[in-house]
Amino acid sequence: MPSHDVLIIGAGLAGQRAALAAAQAGASVAIVSKVHPVRSHSVAAAGGINAALNPEDTWESHAFDTVKGSDYLGDQDAIEIMCREAPDEVLYLEHLGVTFHRNESGHLGTRAFGGASAARTYYVADITGHAILHVLYEQLMKHHERVDRYEEWFTTDLLQDDAGRCVGAICRNLRDGHLEIFNAKTTIHASGGCGQVYEPTTNGLIVTGDGIAQAYRIGARLMDMEMVQYHPTTLAGNGLLITEGARGEGAWLLNAKGERFMEKYAPNKLELASRDVVSRAEQTEIDEGRGYPDGTVALDVTKVPRRRTLEALREIVNIGRDFAGVDITREPIHIRPGQHYIMGGIKTDVDGQTTIPGLYAAGEVACVSVHGGNRLGANSLLDTLVFGRRSGDHAAGRAREMTMPSTPAARVADAEREIAGIMRRDGRGRRIGAIKHELGAVMNEYVAVFRDADGLAKAHEAVRRLKEEASRAGIDDQGSVFNQDVIAAIELGYMLDVAETIVVAAQERTESRGAQFRTDFPKRDDGQWLKHIDISVNGADVPLVSYSPVTITRWQPEERTY
Numbered sequence: 001m002p003s004h005d006v007l008i009i010g011a012g013l014a015g016q017r018a019a020l021a022a023a024q025a026g027a028s029v030a031i032v033s034k035v036h037p038v039r040s041h042s043v044a045a046a047g048g049i050n051a052a053l054n055p056e057d058t059w060e061s062h063a064f065d066t067v068k069g070s071d072y073l074g075d076q077d078a079i080e081i082m083c084r085e086a087p088d089e090v091l092y093l094e095h096l097g098v099t100f101h102r103n104e105s106g107h108l109g110t111r112a113f114g115g116a117s118a119a120r121t122y123y124v125a126d127i128t129g130h131a132i133l134h135v136l137y138e139q140l141m142k143h144h145e146r147v148d149r150y151e152e153w154f155t156t157d158l159l160q161d162d163a164g165r166c167v168g169a170i171c172r173n174l175r176d177g178h179l180e181i182f183n184a185k186t187t188i189h190a191s192g193g194c195g196q197v198y199e200p201t202t203n204g205l206i207v208t209g210d211g212i213a214q215a216y217r218i219g220a221r222l223m224d225m226e227m228v229q230y231h232p233t234t235l236a237g238n239g240l241l242i243t244e245g246a247r248g249e250g251a252w253l254l255n256a257k258g259e260r261f262m263e264k265y266a267p268n269k270l271e272l273a274s275r276d277v278v279s280r281a282e283q284t285e286i287d288e289g290r291g292y293p294d295g296t297v298a299l300d301v302t303k304v305p306r307r308r309t310l311e312a313l314r315e316i317v318n319i320g321r322d323f324a325g326v327d328i329t330r331e332p333i334h335i336r337p338g339q340h341y342i343m344g345g346i347k348t349d350v351d352g353q354t355t356i357p358g359l360y361a362a363g364e365v366a367c368v369s370v371h372g373g374n375r376l377g378a379n380s381l382l383d384t385l386v387f388g389r390r391s392g393d394h395a396a397g398r399a400r401e402m403t404m405p406s407t408p409a410a411r412v413a414d415a416e417r418e419i420a421g422i423m424r425r426d427g428r429g430r431r432i433g434a435i436k437h438e439l440g441a442v443m444n445e446y447v448a449v450f451r452d453a454d455g456l457a458k459a460h461e462a463v464r465r466l467k468e469e470a471s472r473a474g475i476d477d478q479g480s481v482f483n484q485d486v487i488a489a490i491e492l493g494y495m496l497d498v499a500e501t502i503v504v505a506a507q508e509r510t511e512s513r514g515a516q517f518r519t520d521f522p523k524r525d526d527g528q529w530l531k532h533i534d535i536s537v538n539g540a541d542v543p544l545v546s547y548s549p550v551t552i553t554r555w556q557p558e559e560r561t562y
């Protein structure tokens with residue numbers, strides 16, 4: 001049985017940064033990932049990472065932009081920490097070997113991003129996540145004496161002792177299907193977001209909300225689950241992302257009449273208003289008949305000098321050519337808002353501790369909450385790194401004070417029985433893919449940019465029905481080697497749990513704030529709703545709602561205009 005001071009589930013940026021910090025603090029670390037670490041979804045991050053590093057910029061300005069971007073739902077103590085620690089984190093990466101862009105004078109160069117009052121996004125062309133992930137992975141290999149990597153291992157369940165403390169997890173080796181208990185003094189969930197709950201999404205097929213559901217199932221509180229970000233520039237058919245870096249470099253948004261419509265919605269920041277504002281503006285243009293027949297508006301990257309596009313945005317030149325048949329250096333490309341990110345997740349404090357003793361969370365799976373109602377572009381990579389590091393540090397420190405807990409070995413037999421039960425299902429149930437497709441379509445119709453009570457009720461009803469159907473969904477593969485059928489069945493269960501918490505939280509919040517726009521409650525209501533919605537599971541497998549206060553340190557809520 002593998003036993004470690006710190007078990008980290010997930011090897012994206014949050015997990016790898018946590019592993020590095022824990023190893024440097026002297027802990028023995030296991031890092032588990034269902035895919036090879038450098039295939040974690042962080043590899044897709046394109047546009048960059050925010051930090052107030054220029055002498056003319058200040059961390060306070062970054063923090064205020066983040067608070068305003070969050071529509072005042074972000075916790076300001078956590079935001080202050082993130083923005084204060086950002087410059088050191090970026091310099092640390094640079095010293096490790098991340099080749100951030102440099103300007104003509106040889107200094108680190110920035111690009112503008114949405115909702116920011118200064119250009120403070122540091123980047124590596126439009127492959128920033130790729131560049132950072134590979135450098136961190138090299139560091140993990142360098143620390144091989146302290147860090148054991150379990151690549152292509154899938155965590156199925158978190159484990160608790162009799163006192164309710166998290167003492168590790170059960171993981172399945174995908175290569176041969178065998179299950180093992182991973183014993184740990186502390187466990188950090190760093191397993192990413194849940195984009196696949198929606199269809200289409202900018203997120204890859206592996207982003208299925210496993211960690212949110214696993215923590216929820218053992219009683220951890222979730223927070224801000226209603227806050228799901230729709231990114232303004234995604235391709236219509238497949239949801240592929242056109243990075244905000246394009247607008248940062250000067251691209252315009254146009255409706256089908258050729259009007260630069262952001263002049264109406266955000267006269268000061270235009271295309272660089274925050275994402276919730278731009279996505280709503282686009283959806284309004286489309287809904288009111290000023291979009292294209294394919295339900296899109298256009299992004300005009302020809303406003304950016306061609307040479308600069310080819311140098312700084314080469315990945316989206318490829319995406320435009322390969323997935324839309326458009327040369328974005330010569331003609332506008334059709335885009336629309338698409339699911340991209342969840343601001344909510346497992347509720348944590350600023351050291352990553354969740355409401356379950358021994359369990360930490362960091363990265364997109366977690367909700368600290370630094371993003372509140374709406375995340376600013378390029379603040380997620382920062383969140384993964386700052387709070388990944390803080391979680392790794394804290395978990396290692398806590399582990400130093402503990403003896404290795406004993407883990408109930410019988411739990412493997414339970415997990416084996418569950419998997420055998422999935423394999424024994426007859427083929428008469430609906431296909432897993434069909435259920436997942438319906439879930440994604442329902443969420444994209446009713447729990448998207450605009451929401452109302454009627455649509456949310458339909459979504460909730462559909463999710464409950466799909467949960468029933470999922471428990472009978474048939475699988476074809478009875479083997480043990482890379483059985484993706486079994487994994488898909490387990491992931492579908494996670495996605496449905498996560499979907500239900502999103503819908504219930506969106507039903508609860510009867511106001512409009514950040515990414516939650518209720519057409520039946522179109523105003524922000526600070527009197528009643530300047531608070532977080534927390535979700536936990538009650539005994540009957542139904543989400544239970546409670547509230548927690550928003551931490552305000554120095555910025556009182558104001559009207560939010562761009």
Ligand SMILES: Cc1cc2nc3c(=O)[nH]c(=O)nc-3n(C[C@H](O)[C@H](O)[C@H](O)COP(=O)(O)OP(=O)(O)OC[C@H]3O[C@@H](n4cnc5c(N)ncnc54)[C@H](O)[C@@H]3O)c2cc1C
Pocket residue numbers: 009010011012013014015032033034035037040041042043044045046047048049128129153154155156190191192193202203204206207210211241340341362363364365377378379380381382384
């Ligand atoms: C296309 C795209 C572009 C983006 N661009 C930017 C950007 O420019 N700037 C920015 O700030 N943000 C950006 N984001 C957001 C940002 O990339 C993500 O929020 C962030 O990278 C998430 O990192 P993470 O470490 O939390 O999770 P991930 O990188 O998703 O890693 C999750 C890890 O958990 C593992 N895992 C999951 N479930 C299990 C399980 N059951 N068992 C074992 N392992 C498991 C996975 O294998 C993986 O290793 C972008 C997002 C997308 C989709």
